[in-house]
Every structure is written in C-alpha cells, then in structure tokens.
Amino acid sequence: MNRSFIASDENSNRFHTKRTRTTTPVPHRQPLQPLTSSFNSLSSTTDDLNPLQLGYYAPEIYENLFNSECSFLANPEYMNFHTDINYKMRAILIDWLVSVHLKFKFSPETLYLTVNIIDRYLEKKKIKKQFLQLAGVSAFLIASKYEDISPPAISDLVYVTDKAYTKEQIVEMEEDILVTIEYQLVVPSSWRFFERLSKITQMEETDIHFGRFLLELCLVEYHMLRYRPSVIAASAVYLTRKMFKVEPAWTQNLQRISRVDENQLRDCSRDILVVFQAASIHTLTGVKDKFSRKEYLEVAKIRTS
Numbered sequence: 001m002n003r004s005f006i007a008s009d010e011n012s013n014r015f016h017t018k019r020t021r022t023t024t025p026v027p028h029r030q031p032l033q034p035l036t037s038s039f040n041s042l043s044s045t046t047d048d049l050n051p052l053q054l055g056y057y058a059p060e061i062y063e064n065l066f067n068s069e070c071s072f073l074a075n076p077e078y079m080n081f082h083t084d085i086n087y088k089m090r091a092i093l094i095d096w097l098v099s100v101h102l103k104f105k106f107s108p109e110t111l112y113l114t115v116n117i118i119d120r121y122l123e124k125k126k127i128k129k130q131f132l133q134l135a136g137v138s139a140f141l142i143a144s145k146y147e148d149i150s151p152p153a154i155s156d157l158v159y160v161t162d163k164a165y166t167k168e169q170i171v172e173m174e175e176d177i178l179v180t181i182e183y184q185l186v187v188p189s190s191w192r193f194f195e196r197l198s199k200i201t202q203m204e205e206t207d208i209h210f211g212r213f214l215l216e217l218c219l220v221e222y223h224m225l226r227y228r229p230s231v232i233a234a235s236a237v238y239l240t241r242k243m244f245k246v247e248p249a250w251t252q253n254l255q256r257i258s259r260v261d262e263n264q265l266r267d268c269s270r271d272i273l274v275v276f277q278a279a280s281i282h283t284l285t286g287v288k289d290k291f292s293r294k295e296y297l298e299v300a301k302i303r304t305s
Contacts, residue, residue, distance in 0.1 A: 062196060065188040066259065069229050072187040074119035076225040082122070084129045087222035093118070093136045094220045095286035100140065100160055102290050106148045108212070112189035113143040115219045120181045131173075134165050138173035146185045190215050193233035193258070200257060201237065204244075210299040211240045213291040217275045220287060224275070227268045234258040235268040239276075243302070277304065 079087050094115055101111045117139040127135060137157045144151040154167045194215060198208050214236040218224040224232065234254070241249045250262040279288050279300070291300035 058196065062193075065192060066230060069188040072116065072120070072184065073228070074116075074123040074225060076223070078119070078123040079222065082126055085122075085127065085132055089129060089132055090118075090122075090222055091220050091284060093132055095284040096133075097136055097140060098216060098219070098286040098290060100137075103160075104144070104152055106144055108191050109189060110140075110143045110147040111216070112191045112219065113147060113185065113187065114140045116187050116189065117142055117177060117181060117185075119225065121177050124180050125176075133161055134169060134173050135177065137161055137165070138170050138177055141170065141174055142177060142185070188229050190218065190229040190232040190236070193230045194236055197233060197237045197254065197258060201241075201254065203237075203240070206297050206299060207240050207244055209291065209296045210243065210302060211236045213287065213296070213299050214239060214272055214276060216287045216290070217279055218272060220284060221271075221275050224271065227271075230258065231260055231265070231268050232272070234260050235265050235272055238262070238265050239269050239272055243304070273304075 079085075079090070097114060098111065101114070114136075118136060121135060121139065137160070141151060141154070141157060154170050157170055158165065158167060191212075194211055198211060203211070215232065218232055218236075227235075237254070237258075238250055250265065255261050280303075282288070288300045290296065292298055
C-alpha cells in the first residue's frame with residue numbers, strides 16, 4: 001500500500017476530530033454614558049449629548065485655539081512692504097471672493113481660511129497687481145481643498161476670473177503659496193470663536209446671521225488685522241447683543257469663556273460699528289448683498305437706532 005496515501009489519511013482523520021468549544025462568559029455592562037466636561041458650567045448647549053459636536057472636547061480645542069491664534073496672523077502693516085498693490089485692492093479682492101464663495105456654497109470656514117492664506121502670503125511675497133486676483137483664487141482653491149468635500153475644478157476658477165489666468169498659472173500659484181506659508185493650514189479664525197460663543201449664549205438665528213455679517217465685513221477691512229480673531233468674534237457677539245437689546249450685553253460667563261472683559265472689547269467694537277455703519281453706502285457690496293438675501297434673513301438691512 002502507498003505510504004504517502006496512509007500518511008495523508010491519518011492526517012485527515014486527525015484534523016477532522018471535533019473539539020469541545022469553550023466560551024468565556026461576558027459580564028453584564030451598563031450602557032455607555034456621554035462624557036462630561038469640567039466646563040459644563042460654562043455651557044448650556046446640548047453639545048455634550050451630541051457625539052458629532054464633540055462638546056466634551058471643546059475646552060481642550062479652544063484652549064489650543066487661544067494659544068495658537070497669534071502664531072498665524074499676518075503683520076497688520078504688511079501693505080507698507082508692497083509698491084504695486086494697496087489695501088483698497090485687497091478689499092476689492094476679498095469682497096469679490098465673498099461672492100465667489102457664496103456661489104460655490106462652501107462652508108463658512110473656507111472663506112476665513114482663504115483670507116488668512118492671502119494675508120500671510122502677501123506678508124512674505126511682493127507681487128504685481130495683475131497677479132493679485134490669481135493669488136486670491138489660488139488661496140480659495142487651497143482653502144476649499146482643506147475645508148470642503150468637493151473643491152472646485154480649476155476650470156471653474158478660470159471661468160470665474162473671466163479667463164484672466166490659465167489652469168497652469170493657478171496650479172503654479174497654488175504651489176508657491178503653500179511653500180511660502182509652509183503648508184500651515186490649521187489656523188484659528190474669528191468664525192470658530194464666534195461659533196462657540198453663539199452656541200454657549202444660545203443666540204437666535206437672526207442674531208447669528210447678523211454676527212456673521214459683522215465678521216465678514218471685518219474680513220474686507222485691512223485695518224481689522226490689528227485685532228486677534230478671538231477679540232473680533234467676542235466684539236461681534238457683544239455688538240449683536242447690544243443691537244438686539246440683550247441685557248446684560250456682556251456677562252461674566254462670556255468674559256470667562258472669551259477671556260476678554262467689556263473694557264477690552266471697546267476699541268474693536270467701535271471699529272466694527274464704524275465698518276457696519278459704512279456698509280450701507282460703501283461701493284463694495286459683496287458682503288452687504290450676501291446678507292441682504294432671504295436665506296440670511298436680510299440682516300444687512302438692519303440699521304442702528
């Protein structure tokens with residue numbers, strides 16, 4: 001008889017022998033409970049119960065934002081370095097980008113990151129005025145790739161610039177911007193601070209849109225670069241509460257969370273109020289037109305009493 005056949009037959013019998021299964025009993029476990037935060041006393045929102053909002057991580061996240069916000073601000077006097085562009089050209093560019101951002105329906109943070117990228121790039125690179133719009137759309141492309149699920153096709157950006165630039169120019173500028181800002185795209189914005197404060201104070205929808213209107217007016221104004229994003233956000237909340245006659249306009253809770261008291265808000269709030277009052281007669285209408293739409297409850301039509 002063939003020995004190899006016998007060996008294989010013996011192996012098959014051995015491997016087909018049934019073994020008794022053993023199981024380890026699993027003890028009864030209580031359902032998972034939402035994590036709690038030491039900052040619960042500062043927040044009356046439902047974020048702690050919503051895992052998508054990560055409310056229990058908010059204190060650590062915003063602690064990091066406060067600590068890092070000054071590291072990613074452009075010098076508020078960088079325009080003195082330029083000879084072919086000025087703050088008025090920057091304002092025209094940002095106002096136009098507000099309209100472009102609205103057409104693409106991207107997240108709010110995309111717009112704020114776009115402006116931050118532009119300012120940090122122009123702080124370090126001197127460019128000719130004919131390439132300022134190119135820098136703007138390239139920064140917009142970078143920000144949308146980082147913040148949104150579906151960034152625009154480069155051909156779409158060529159179209160919105162009325163074919164002033166080619167695809168190749170946009171890609172080259174995109175690369176130059178990223179190298180110049182050292183690929184640093186994680187930056188705190190006034191929108192993120194405002195978002196947190198509006199949730200904590202449980203602002204109404206109209207109040208939130210009005211606060212956003214103030215923030216985007218600040219994006220256009222070059223001189224607002226002198227203020228930290230957290231101060232601009234806090235001032236926008238303060239002015240909104242003043243505008244809608246919420247008393248007190250600045251509470252101890254808001255002061256503790258924003259880390260600024262009412263006296264520290266006065267200069268920034270005064271500047272934002274001037275910008276807001278001038279918006280109705282300003283020649284740049286991108287932000288005003290945006291917030292005059294019904295989807296934003298026409299808050300740009302609100303006037304001071």
